[in-house]
Amino acid sequence: MKLKITALFGIIIFGLTSCQKEVLGKYYNIEDDKAIHYIDFKADGTFFHYYKKDSIERSHSGTWTREDNKIHILNWEEYSKEYLEIISGMGKAEFGRTLGNQIFWIHGARLDITPDGSNNADYIKEEDVEEVRAERKKIEAERKAYIKDKDTFIILITRPLKRLES
Template sequence: MKNNLNLLFVWLFISSCSGISCNFLAGRYYNKSDRNATNYLVIKDNGTYFHYYKKDSVELYHKGVWQKAKNENCVFEFKNWKSYNERGQDYDDYGIYLLFVNGNYLDNGPDGNSASSFENTDSPSLK
């Protein structure tokens, strides 16, 4: 019985995400890798998102839809994604892009620590 209880706690720890809820992602997220750029992502609870980037005279934005990745814990698929975070106007255009939840961060890898990281900076109240 004690082993079953320990396994339950381990499973709960591994399957949970701290910070951003894996079931409720709505909110505003900022990328702070370039202090001279304004770069944010607005995720709405209706399954849509808006990505905005501005640096000097370059202003870019795009919209798309998102959903939780199937069979993945705390991974989300963003359709029609453009990589403004790392390359600005020389961005890459992706069909589907995966972002992982790590604490208060969304990132292209599970560590939440790259130039493409977005930090949740407000409550999930945007609808």
């Protein structure tokens, strides 16, 4: 009986620590190519959040916990331009403002501010940053090519047609 309880306790502890381990490390926000912007999650339940662009350099730290597919962060300062635009309607749009508790939803190697992963103001696990950047550049190039072709097509259609005389 004692062995069963010890084994069960070990499985529970392993499960809890492995859930934490999968989110440990740096996650980069790459919405601005000219900025260095990341969150570093530590095993002791603390985080370090860093932002640097040109002469602006901000950082802060706090604590985090995980609940299912969410990370709860306490003492959060916001540095994401896209997220600041979203919350500007709530009167909180100041760069570096302390928002208090922030929730990130875990979507594989991404952390997002929306439960369904629909927002682009996300953070990407350090080892996946280059792959995500390359994919985003490819998608942007395809989008621009589509728009260019679409505009060309529309221009051809909207030109006045000459009347053919017989």
